[in-house]
Amino acid sequence: KNQVEQSPQSLIILEGKNCTLQCNYTVSPFSNLRWYKQDTGRGPVSLTIMTFSENTKSNGRYTATLDADTKQSSLHITASQLSDSASYICVVRGQTGANNLFFGTGTRLTVIP
């Protein structure tokens, strides 16, 4: 069964600290993996997309890694800011097609001053 699991469910960190969010998936075949940021009361916004051949991709203070062999991805946030408080959703695409996206339940990150 195609599944995407994220951990932890929630995380609280102090402003300025780093953190890492995890995503494990069983989706097969695999096309790509995307991390989204969802602010409270807003729609998700894409942070990064990684294909099978990519193992690291950065977007500012966000760095995503992918190990396609173990089917694991992580999102590392460096020097966290209050504005990083949001839910982070891992999305894995199986085959091409609108009906082949698998969403994780997200990690709720709270950054406190």
Added chain:
Amino acid sequence: NAGVTQTPKFRILKIGQSMTLQCTQDMNHNYMYWYRQDPGMGLKLIYYSVGAGITDKGEVPNGYNVSRSTTEDFPLRLELAAPSQTSVYFCASSYSGGGTRETQYFGPGTRLLVL
């Protein structure tokens, strides 16, 4: 560009009532989607469209209908609202259904409460 817009932002319905959630995108995207997001759950695909005049069911289509008469608009119709349809509904669009141009752009969501 306004991106993806949704109306209304919030609505309360009584059981058995009907309503249409509106979604418009101005990016000339071919693909449009409707998702629902329940607390603690991942987004679930309700319906999608790959172009004007073409729609197809997603994972949870029961109780909903859609139409796609233009590239820009993709309304979601709820008939005979039920408490189980209480959720946050997101409309999204993308240029394609896969590959490097498949990034989905989401609207701000419609929060629906059925009592």
